Amino acid sequence: MKENRRDRDGEGRARNARPRDGLGRPLPYGAEGVERQPEGVVRTPEESVREAQRLLDEGKPFHAHEVFEDAWKSGPEAERALWRGLAQLAVGLTHAARGNTAGGARLLLRGAGGIAAYPAPHGIDVDGLTAWARELAGRLDGPVDAADEAPRLTSRG
Incomplete structure:
Protein backbone atom coordinates (compact mmCIF):
# COMPACT_ATOMS: atom_id res chain seq x y z
CA MET A 1 0.00 0.00 0.00
CA LYS A 2 1.31 3.44 -0.99
CA GLU A 3 2.07 5.79 1.88
CA ASN A 4 0.17 9.07 1.64
CA ARG A 5 2.60 11.45 3.28
CA ARG A 6 1.56 15.08 3.56
CA ASP A 7 3.77 17.76 4.97
CA ARG A 8 2.13 19.77 7.74
CA ASP A 9 2.99 23.06 9.38
CA GLY A 10 3.06 23.60 13.15
CA GLU A 11 -0.70 24.10 13.18
CA GLY A 12 -1.43 20.92 11.23
CA ARG A 13 -2.24 22.60 7.89
CA ALA A 14 -0.98 20.93 4.75
CA ARG A 15 2.22 22.63 3.58
CA ASN A 16 4.49 21.18 0.93
CA ALA A 17 7.95 21.21 2.45
CA ARG A 18 9.72 19.93 -0.67
CA PRO A 19 12.42 22.25 -1.94
CA ARG A 20 11.57 24.21 -5.09
CA ASP A 21 13.54 25.56 -8.01
CA GLY A 22 13.53 29.19 -9.11
CA LEU A 23 10.30 28.66 -11.06
CA GLY A 24 8.54 27.06 -8.10
CA ARG A 25 8.74 23.48 -9.38
CA PRO A 26 9.04 20.93 -6.57
CA LEU A 27 12.37 19.16 -6.32
CA PRO A 28 13.01 15.81 -4.62
CA TYR A 29 13.25 15.86 -0.83
CA GLY A 30 16.85 16.52 0.16
CA ALA A 31 17.69 18.44 -3.03
CA GLU A 32 19.01 21.96 -2.71
CA GLY A 33 16.35 24.42 -3.81
CA VAL A 34 15.73 28.12 -3.85
CA GLU A 35 14.79 29.66 -0.54
CA ARG A 36 11.02 30.06 -0.41
CA GLN A 37 9.24 33.26 0.42
CA PRO A 38 7.78 33.24 3.91
CA GLU A 39 3.98 33.16 3.86
CA GLY A 40 1.72 35.71 5.48
CA VAL A 41 4.19 38.59 5.52
CA VAL A 42 2.48 41.97 5.82
CA ARG A 43 4.38 44.60 3.85
CA THR A 44 3.57 48.11 2.77
CA PRO A 45 2.49 48.30 -0.88
CA GLU A 46 5.85 49.87 -1.74
CA GLU A 47 7.74 47.07 0.03
CA VAL A 67 4.70 38.35 -2.40
CA PHE A 68 1.70 39.62 -4.39
CA GLU A 69 -0.50 36.94 -2.82
CA ASP A 70 0.43 38.17 0.67
CA ALA A 71 -0.47 41.73 -0.41
CA TRP A 72 -3.84 40.65 -1.78
CA LYS A 73 -4.68 38.68 1.36
CA SER A 74 -3.55 41.37 3.83
CA GLY A 75 -4.36 44.57 1.94
CA PRO A 76 -7.51 46.65 1.82
CA GLU A 77 -10.53 45.13 0.09
CA ALA A 78 -10.50 47.91 -2.53
CA GLU A 79 -7.06 46.76 -3.76
CA VAL A 91 2.18 33.16 -12.43
CA GLY A 92 1.63 33.72 -16.14
CA LEU A 93 5.34 34.45 -16.54
CA THR A 94 6.09 31.37 -14.43
CA HIS A 95 4.04 29.15 -16.74
CA ALA A 96 5.58 30.76 -19.81
CA ALA A 97 9.08 30.08 -18.46
CA ARG A 98 8.12 26.47 -17.73
CA GLY A 99 6.96 26.08 -21.35
CA ASN A 100 3.22 26.06 -20.65
CA THR A 101 2.50 28.68 -23.28
CA ALA A 102 -1.30 28.31 -23.36
CA GLY A 103 -1.64 28.55 -19.57
CA GLY A 104 0.92 31.34 -19.42
CA ALA A 105 -0.88 33.41 -22.05
CA ARG A 106 -4.24 32.88 -20.35
CA LEU A 107 -2.91 34.03 -16.97
CA LEU A 108 -1.05 37.00 -18.45
CA LEU A 109 -4.25 38.20 -20.12
CA ARG A 110 -6.36 37.54 -17.01
CA GLY A 111 -3.86 39.45 -14.86
CA ALA A 112 -3.78 42.36 -17.33
CA GLY A 113 -7.57 42.51 -17.21
CA GLY A 114 -7.49 42.44 -13.42
CA ILE A 115 -5.19 45.43 -13.04
CA ALA A 116 -6.42 47.53 -15.98
CA ALA A 117 -9.04 49.42 -13.95
CA TYR A 118 -6.50 50.81 -11.47
CA PRO A 119 -5.00 54.28 -12.10
CA ALA A 120 -1.32 53.56 -11.28
CA PRO A 121 -1.63 52.92 -7.52
CA VAL A 126 -0.51 49.65 -14.91
CA ASP A 127 -0.46 50.75 -18.56
CA GLY A 128 3.06 49.42 -19.08
CA LEU A 129 2.27 46.12 -17.35
CA THR A 130 -0.91 45.52 -19.32
CA ALA A 131 0.94 46.26 -22.57
CA TRP A 132 3.81 43.95 -21.53
CA ALA A 133 1.42 41.12 -20.61
CA ARG A 134 -0.57 41.35 -23.84
CA GLU A 135 2.56 41.53 -25.97
CA LEU A 136 4.19 38.55 -24.25
CA ALA A 137 0.97 36.50 -24.35
CA GLY A 138 0.71 37.16 -28.09
CA ARG A 139 4.16 35.82 -28.93
CA LEU A 140 4.51 32.79 -26.66
CA ASP A 141 5.53 29.72 -28.64
CA GLY A 142 7.93 28.00 -26.26
CA PRO A 143 9.68 28.51 -22.93
CA VAL A 144 10.94 32.01 -22.22
CA ASP A 145 13.71 33.20 -19.93
CA ALA A 146 11.90 34.59 -16.86
CA ALA A 147 14.62 37.12 -16.01
CA ASP A 148 14.90 38.39 -19.59
CA GLU A 149 11.12 38.77 -19.84
CA ALA A 150 10.62 40.29 -16.38
CA PRO A 151 8.46 43.40 -16.49
CA ARG A 152 9.13 46.71 -14.79
CA LEU A 153 6.46 47.13 -12.12
CA THR A 154 6.88 50.87 -11.84
CA SER A 155 7.85 53.58 -14.28
CA ARG A 156 10.51 54.65 -11.76
CA GLY A 157 12.81 51.82 -12.72
Missing part, protein backbone atom coordinates in the same frame (compact mmCIF):
# COMPACT_ATOMS: atom_id res chain seq x y z
CA SER A 48 5.65 44.48 -1.82
CA VAL A 49 6.42 46.07 -5.17
CA ARG A 50 10.12 46.41 -4.36
CA GLU A 51 10.43 42.77 -3.18
CA ALA A 52 8.45 41.41 -6.12
CA GLN A 53 10.59 43.41 -8.57
CA ARG A 54 13.76 42.00 -7.02
CA LEU A 55 12.43 38.46 -7.44
CA LEU A 56 11.26 39.09 -11.01
CA ASP A 57 14.68 40.52 -11.91
CA GLU A 58 16.26 37.35 -10.50
CA GLY A 59 14.06 35.20 -12.75
CA LYS A 60 11.84 34.02 -9.88
CA PRO A 61 8.31 34.99 -10.90
CA PHE A 62 6.77 32.15 -8.83
CA HIS A 63 8.30 33.66 -5.72
CA ALA A 64 7.17 37.17 -6.76
CA HIS A 65 3.64 35.78 -7.04
CA GLU A 66 3.84 34.76 -3.37
CA ARG A 80 -7.46 42.99 -3.67
CA ALA A 81 -8.19 42.68 -7.39
CA LEU A 82 -5.05 44.73 -8.14
CA TRP A 83 -2.77 42.45 -6.11
CA ARG A 84 -4.52 39.31 -7.40
CA GLY A 85 -4.00 40.58 -10.96
CA LEU A 86 -0.31 41.22 -10.29
CA ALA A 87 -0.02 37.69 -8.85
CA GLN A 88 -1.64 36.33 -12.01
CA LEU A 89 0.89 38.21 -14.15
CA ALA A 90 3.73 36.63 -12.16
CA HIS A 122 1.58 52.92 -5.46
CA GLY A 123 3.56 53.96 -8.54
CA ILE A 124 2.67 50.72 -10.34
CA ASP A 125 2.87 51.20 -14.11
Whole structure:
Protein backbone atom coordinates (compact mmCIF):
# COMPACT_ATOMS: atom_id res chain seq x y z
CA MET A 1 0.00 0.00 0.00
CA LYS A 2 1.31 3.44 -0.99
CA GLU A 3 2.07 5.79 1.88
CA ASN A 4 0.17 9.07 1.64
CA ARG A 5 2.60 11.45 3.28
CA ARG A 6 1.56 15.08 3.56
CA ASP A 7 3.77 17.76 4.97
CA ARG A 8 2.13 19.77 7.74
CA ASP A 9 2.99 23.06 9.38
CA GLY A 10 3.06 23.60 13.15
CA GLU A 11 -0.70 24.10 13.18
CA GLY A 12 -1.43 20.92 11.23
CA ARG A 13 -2.24 22.60 7.89
CA ALA A 14 -0.98 20.93 4.75
CA ARG A 15 2.22 22.63 3.58
CA ASN A 16 4.49 21.18 0.93
CA ALA A 17 7.95 21.21 2.45
CA ARG A 18 9.72 19.93 -0.67
CA PRO A 19 12.42 22.25 -1.94
CA ARG A 20 11.57 24.21 -5.09
CA ASP A 21 13.54 25.56 -8.01
CA GLY A 22 13.53 29.19 -9.11
CA LEU A 23 10.30 28.66 -11.06
CA GLY A 24 8.54 27.06 -8.10
CA ARG A 25 8.74 23.48 -9.38
CA PRO A 26 9.04 20.93 -6.57
CA LEU A 27 12.37 19.16 -6.32
CA PRO A 28 13.01 15.81 -4.62
CA TYR A 29 13.25 15.86 -0.83
CA GLY A 30 16.85 16.52 0.16
CA ALA A 31 17.69 18.44 -3.03
CA GLU A 32 19.01 21.96 -2.71
CA GLY A 33 16.35 24.42 -3.81
CA VAL A 34 15.73 28.12 -3.85
CA GLU A 35 14.79 29.66 -0.54
CA ARG A 36 11.02 30.06 -0.41
CA GLN A 37 9.24 33.26 0.42
CA PRO A 38 7.78 33.24 3.91
CA GLU A 39 3.98 33.16 3.86
CA GLY A 40 1.72 35.71 5.48
CA VAL A 41 4.19 38.59 5.52
CA VAL A 42 2.48 41.97 5.82
CA ARG A 43 4.38 44.60 3.85
CA THR A 44 3.57 48.11 2.77
CA PRO A 45 2.49 48.30 -0.88
CA GLU A 46 5.85 49.87 -1.74
CA GLU A 47 7.74 47.07 0.03
CA SER A 48 5.65 44.48 -1.82
CA VAL A 49 6.42 46.07 -5.17
CA ARG A 50 10.12 46.41 -4.36
CA GLU A 51 10.43 42.77 -3.18
CA ALA A 52 8.45 41.41 -6.12
CA GLN A 53 10.59 43.41 -8.57
CA ARG A 54 13.76 42.00 -7.02
CA LEU A 55 12.43 38.46 -7.44
CA LEU A 56 11.26 39.09 -11.01
CA ASP A 57 14.68 40.52 -11.91
CA GLU A 58 16.26 37.35 -10.50
CA GLY A 59 14.06 35.20 -12.75
CA LYS A 60 11.84 34.02 -9.88
CA PRO A 61 8.31 34.99 -10.90
CA PHE A 62 6.77 32.15 -8.83
CA HIS A 63 8.30 33.66 -5.72
CA ALA A 64 7.17 37.17 -6.76
CA HIS A 65 3.64 35.78 -7.04
CA GLU A 66 3.84 34.76 -3.37
CA VAL A 67 4.70 38.35 -2.40
CA PHE A 68 1.70 39.62 -4.39
CA GLU A 69 -0.50 36.94 -2.82
CA ASP A 70 0.43 38.17 0.67
CA ALA A 71 -0.47 41.73 -0.41
CA TRP A 72 -3.84 40.65 -1.78
CA LYS A 73 -4.68 38.68 1.36
CA SER A 74 -3.55 41.37 3.83
CA GLY A 75 -4.36 44.57 1.94
CA PRO A 76 -7.51 46.65 1.82
CA GLU A 77 -10.53 45.13 0.09
CA ALA A 78 -10.50 47.91 -2.53
CA GLU A 79 -7.06 46.76 -3.76
CA ARG A 80 -7.46 42.99 -3.67
CA ALA A 81 -8.19 42.68 -7.39
CA LEU A 82 -5.05 44.73 -8.14
CA TRP A 83 -2.77 42.45 -6.11
CA ARG A 84 -4.52 39.31 -7.40
CA GLY A 85 -4.00 40.58 -10.96
CA LEU A 86 -0.31 41.22 -10.29
CA ALA A 87 -0.02 37.69 -8.85
CA GLN A 88 -1.64 36.33 -12.01
CA LEU A 89 0.89 38.21 -14.15
CA ALA A 90 3.73 36.63 -12.16
CA VAL A 91 2.18 33.16 -12.43
CA GLY A 92 1.63 33.72 -16.14
CA LEU A 93 5.34 34.45 -16.54
CA THR A 94 6.09 31.37 -14.43
CA HIS A 95 4.04 29.15 -16.74
CA ALA A 96 5.58 30.76 -19.81
CA ALA A 97 9.08 30.08 -18.46
CA ARG A 98 8.12 26.47 -17.73
CA GLY A 99 6.96 26.08 -21.35
CA ASN A 100 3.22 26.06 -20.65
CA THR A 101 2.50 28.68 -23.28
CA ALA A 102 -1.30 28.31 -23.36
CA GLY A 103 -1.64 28.55 -19.57
CA GLY A 104 0.92 31.34 -19.42
CA ALA A 105 -0.88 33.41 -22.05
CA ARG A 106 -4.24 32.88 -20.35
CA LEU A 107 -2.91 34.03 -16.97
CA LEU A 108 -1.05 37.00 -18.45
CA LEU A 109 -4.25 38.20 -20.12
CA ARG A 110 -6.36 37.54 -17.01
CA GLY A 111 -3.86 39.45 -14.86
CA ALA A 112 -3.78 42.36 -17.33
CA GLY A 113 -7.57 42.51 -17.21
CA GLY A 114 -7.49 42.44 -13.42
CA ILE A 115 -5.19 45.43 -13.04
CA ALA A 116 -6.42 47.53 -15.98
CA ALA A 117 -9.04 49.42 -13.95
CA TYR A 118 -6.50 50.81 -11.47
CA PRO A 119 -5.00 54.28 -12.10
CA ALA A 120 -1.32 53.56 -11.28
CA PRO A 121 -1.63 52.92 -7.52
CA HIS A 122 1.58 52.92 -5.46
CA GLY A 123 3.56 53.96 -8.54
CA ILE A 124 2.67 50.72 -10.34
CA ASP A 125 2.87 51.20 -14.11
CA VAL A 126 -0.51 49.65 -14.91
CA ASP A 127 -0.46 50.75 -18.56
CA GLY A 128 3.06 49.42 -19.08
CA LEU A 129 2.27 46.12 -17.35
CA THR A 130 -0.91 45.52 -19.32
CA ALA A 131 0.94 46.26 -22.57
CA TRP A 132 3.81 43.95 -21.53
CA ALA A 133 1.42 41.12 -20.61
CA ARG A 134 -0.57 41.35 -23.84
CA GLU A 135 2.56 41.53 -25.97
CA LEU A 136 4.19 38.55 -24.25
CA ALA A 137 0.97 36.50 -24.35
CA GLY A 138 0.71 37.16 -28.09
CA ARG A 139 4.16 35.82 -28.93
CA LEU A 140 4.51 32.79 -26.66
CA ASP A 141 5.53 29.72 -28.64
CA GLY A 142 7.93 28.00 -26.26
CA PRO A 143 9.68 28.51 -22.93
CA VAL A 144 10.94 32.01 -22.22
CA ASP A 145 13.71 33.20 -19.93
CA ALA A 146 11.90 34.59 -16.86
CA ALA A 147 14.62 37.12 -16.01
CA ASP A 148 14.90 38.39 -19.59
CA GLU A 149 11.12 38.77 -19.84
CA ALA A 150 10.62 40.29 -16.38
CA PRO A 151 8.46 43.40 -16.49
CA ARG A 152 9.13 46.71 -14.79
CA LEU A 153 6.46 47.13 -12.12
CA THR A 154 6.88 50.87 -11.84
CA SER A 155 7.85 53.58 -14.28
CA ARG A 156 10.51 54.65 -11.76
CA GLY A 157 12.81 51.82 -12.72
